Amino acid sequence: MHIHRLEKIWIAFGLVMLAVFLTVLGIFAFSQGVQTPHSYAHQGVDPEKLSETPPFDQPGVYQIGENEYEAVIVTYAFGFNPGEITVPAGARIHFVVTSPDVVHGFEIAGTTVNLMSIPGEVNRVTYTFDKPGEYLILCNEYCGIGHQAMYTKLIVI
Amino acid sequence: MAQTIDRADGKLVLTHIIFALAALMIGGIAGMLQGMVRGGVIELPGGIGYYQLLTAHGVLMALVFTTFFIIGFMFSGLSKVTGGKLTATSRGLGWVGFWLMAVGTAIGTVMILANKATVLYTFYAPLKASPWFYIALALVVVGSWLSGAGMIAQYVSWRKNHKGKISPLFAFMAVATMGLWYIATLGVAITVLFQFIPWSFGWVEEINVMLSRTLFWYFGHPLVYFWLMPVYICWYVIVPKIIGGKIFSDALARLAFVLLLLFSTPVGFHHQLMEPGITPFWKFLQVILTFIVVVPSLITAFALFATFETTGRAKGYKGLFGWFKALPWKDVRFLAPFMGMVAFIPGGIGGMINASHQMNALVHNTIWVTGHFHLTVATAVAITFFGIAYWLIPAITGRRMTEAINRLGIIQVSLWALGILVMSGAMHISGLLGAPRRTSDTTYNGNEIAAQWDPYNVLMAIGGVILFISLIFMAVALIKMIRLPKGETEYPVAESLMPAEATPRWLERWGVWVGLAAVLIVVAYAIPIADLLANPAPGAKGFVLW
Numbered sequence: 001m002h003i004h005r006l007e008k009i010w011i012a013f014g015l016v017m018l019a020v021f022l023t024v025l026g027i028f029a030f031s032q033g034v035q036t037p038h039s040y041a042h043q044g045v046d047p048e049k050l051s052e053t054p055p056f057d058q059p060g061v062y063q064i065g066e067n068e069y070e071a072v073i074v075t076y077a078f079g080f081n082p083g084e085i086t087v088p089a090g091a092r093i094h095f096v097v098t099s100p101d102v103v104h105g106f107e108i109a110g111t112t113v114n115l116m117s118i119p120g121e122v123n124r125v126t127y128t129f130d131k132p133g134e135y136l137i138l139c140n141e142y143c144g145i146g147h148q149a150m151y152t153k154l155i156v157i
Numbered sequence: 158m159a160q161t162i163d164r165a166d167g168k169l170v171l172t173h174i175i176f177a178l179a180a181l182m183i184g185g186i187a188g189m190l191q192g193m194v195r196g197g198v199i200e201l202p203g204g205i206g207y208y209q210l211l212t213a214h215g216v217l218m219a220l221v222f223t224t225f226f227i228i229g230f231m232f233s234g235l236s237k238v239t240g241g242k243l244t245a246t247s248r249g250l251g252w253v254g255f256w257l258m259a260v261g262t263a264i265g266t267v268m269i270l271a272n273k274a275t276v277l278y279t280f281y282a283p284l285k286a287s288p289w290f291y292i293a294l295a296l297v298v299v300g301s302w303l304s305g306a307g308m309i310a311q312y313v314s315w316r317k318n319h320k321g322k323i324s325p326l327f328a329f330m331a332v333a334t335m336g337l338w339y340i341a342t343l344g345v346a347i348t349v350l351f352q353f354i355p356w357s358f359g360w361v362e363e364i365n366v367m368l369s370r371t372l373f374w375y376f377g378h379p380l381v382y383f384w385l386m387p388v389y390i391c392w393y394v395i396v397p398k399i400i401g402g403k404i405f406s407d408a409l410a411r412l413a414f415v416l417l418l419l420f421s422t423p424v425g426f427h428h429q430l431m432e433p434g435i436t437p438f439w440k441f442l443q444v445i446l447t448f449i450v451v452v453p454s455l456i457t458a459f460a461l462f463a464t465f466e467t468t469g470r471a472k473g474y475k476g477l478f479g480w481f482k483a484l485p486w487k488d489v490r491f492l493a494p495f496m497g498m499v500a501f502i503p504g505g506i507g508g509m510i511n512a513s514h515q516m517n518a519l520v521h522n523t524i525w526v527t528g529h530f531h532l533t534v535a536t537a538v539a540i541t542f543f544g545i546a547y548w549l550i551p552a553i554t555g556r557r558m559t560e561a562i563n564r565l566g567i568i569q570v571s572l573w574a575l576g577i578l579v580m581s582g583a584m585h586i587s588g589l590l591g592a593p594r595r596t597s598d599t600t601y602n603g604n605e606i607a608a609q610w611d612p613y614n615v616l617m618a619i620g621g622v623i624l625f626i627s628l629i630f631m632a633v634a635l636i637k638m639i640r641l642p643k644g645e646t647e648y649p650v651a652e653s654l655m656p657a658e659a660t661p662r663w664l665e666r667w668g669v670w671v672g673l674a675a676v677l678i679v680v681a682y683a684i685p686i687a688d689l690l691a692n693p694a695p696g697a698k699g700f701v702l703w
Binding site: 001002003004006007010011014015018021022025026028029030034035036037038039043044045046047048077101102103105107109110112113114115116118119120121122123124134135136138139140141142143144145146147148149151 | 206208211277281282283284365366367370406408409412429430431432433434435436437440441444445448449451452455456459463509513514515517518519521522523590591592593594595596597598599601602604605606607655659660661692693694695696697698700702703
């Protein structure tokens with residue numbers, strides 16, 4: 001198959017760029033810890049029995065280290081449990097999230113905390129809140145008629 | 158008076174095209190209303206909800222308008238390049254397919270209007286719609302399988318009568334497109350037939366949510382290539398004829414389609430990067446495959462600009478960019494697809510951003526994503542289809558496309574491009590600022606961060622209105638097309654620059670390509686899906702939350 005010289009150069013250029021992007025992406029994900037949200041082992045929870053299943057039987061923010069916290073969150077139609085969260089600046093928070101009903105999104109606007117809360121599954125992501133302020137937590141996956149009213153706040157003091 | 162393609166074939170094609178454009182108009186009304194609600198301009202009257210409109214908009218635009226236009230267009234091209242007449246079998250299958258799809262569309266629309274399927278076009282479990290909604294979707298898909306069988310029957314018939322010859326490029330590309338569609342719809346068919354329908358009827362109590370999402374997105378990504386490949390057919394096969402040129406490389410065009418057939422499907426996880434239940438390893442593997450599927454689009458970009466340049470230089474235009482002036486800017490048959498090509502540059506780049514882990518974390522489920530697909534499907538695809546309609550409809554109805562229609566078309570597509578620029582531009586910026594998609598009008602209780610998104614919502618409303626005005630121009634044009642003078646309109650099909658012998662025959666070995674596609678799917682999906690089946694999370698009961 002005859003391929004024009006300029007096209008060979010263009011495709012080579014394209015392949016190199018794609019390889020560079022994938023390498024950057026991969027290094028940041030696997031060795032710098034900027035990974036997609038996920039559960040560490042495939043961990044299932046019964047969405048109908050959250051009130052009896054740790055840690056979701058006691059949603060809340062728990063200190064686990066020096067300015068390090070685990071935030072156990074239940075996303076439901078149409079709100080978040082716990083509601084408002086307050087932490088000091090520099091707090092490193094490990095979010096642990098699930099849903100007792102339908103799929104919800106868990107987005108903290110202006111940050112990279114953005115994950116899917118899926119009934120039956122536990123999702124996790126970690127973020128350090130260096131900047132003080134009031135952050136908007138909202139649901140970004142359609143979950144029913146109250147979807148646009150599903151939000152709360154995270155305050156960093 | 159010569160008929161471009163057989164009259165009976167024309168009837169099949171026209172029915173599909175008009176059905177598609179009708180769906181577009183209704184979907185367009187919905188879209189405009191959505192924008193105006195979010196922009197704070199109107200409140201919806203009682204009896205219709207925002208999310209109902211959004212469901213209708215997604216289903217009509219992304220599933221009905223696209224599928225019907227694509228099937229009509231491809232039947233027309235198949236007829237044209239295989240001698241001007243479909244076999245009775247091919248046409249018959251085309252009609253049965255049309256009716257199944259049309260009935261499915263009607264049932265689905267009724268369910269949506271009755272507020273029994275306000276689940277959006279992705280119908281994520283465990284939101285539970287009426288079983289008739291899922292049955293409607295199944296009918297559309299099964300209908301499309303029959304339409305595809307009709308197209309393949311035509312192709313097979315041509316090959317039997319032309320043993321040893323390479324197939325016409327349009328026909329090859331149509332077969333590749335439907336081949337991808339069969340592979341893709343397998344996923345959604347399995348989840349709809351074996352999960353959603355039994356569950357929504359109440360025959361099973363619970364549904365495996367992760368499995369249903371995974372099967373949906375197994376389908377959802379190649380769906381966008383099912384939309385794109387017919388657009389590439391227009392760009393590769395039709396546009397060169399319109400500009401007075403030839404196909405730059407028939408072989409590479411076929412290779413691009415083979416690569417799309419191979420790499421469009423084993424990539425669905427890039428829509429699921431923020432989900433639990435799939436390990437980072439499999440997500441990254443499918444992201445690598447996603448980046449590979451960029452390659453056929455790079456090949457296409459080169460081919461198009463090479464065609465423009467060689468055509469311009471052959472006409473005597475000189476200098477680095479002199480050939481640009483050779484292009485028929487005042488011909489909507491060229492202008493519209495060209496606008497589609499331009500939109501696909503930021504559209505494609507946006508797609509690569511979306512598939513990149515760390516950037517995905519910022520844009521997932523924000524309205525940036527909506528901005529992205531309004532550049533790709535709502536511009537690159539839609540505006541190319543508009544450009545096709547302006548010559549296809551006169552061609553198959555035995556009428557002459559006039560300069561008046563051309564001018565109307567130029568206004569219409571220019572308005573569309575402007576509307577998209579305003580709306581999609583606002584969506585991209587607002588999404589980067591965190592604004593969510595799929596969300597009705599809200600200020601989040603006067604939140605300061607959310608207030609930043611308001612001006613962009615106003616811009617989206619303006620863009621939506623401009624798009625609607627563009628649709629009015631299209632409706633006017635369609636009415637005028639009924640009263641065009643009888644005559645002939647060319648069905649533009651370009652010839653190849655290189656002789657037929659230059660195209661390697663191995664490109665047409667479908668068994669090899671489908672086999673390789675299957676291998677890639679097994680590599681990308683077998684283990685993660687096996688894991689979802691072997692260690693299933695507890696199933697979910699249905700919820701009707703609207």
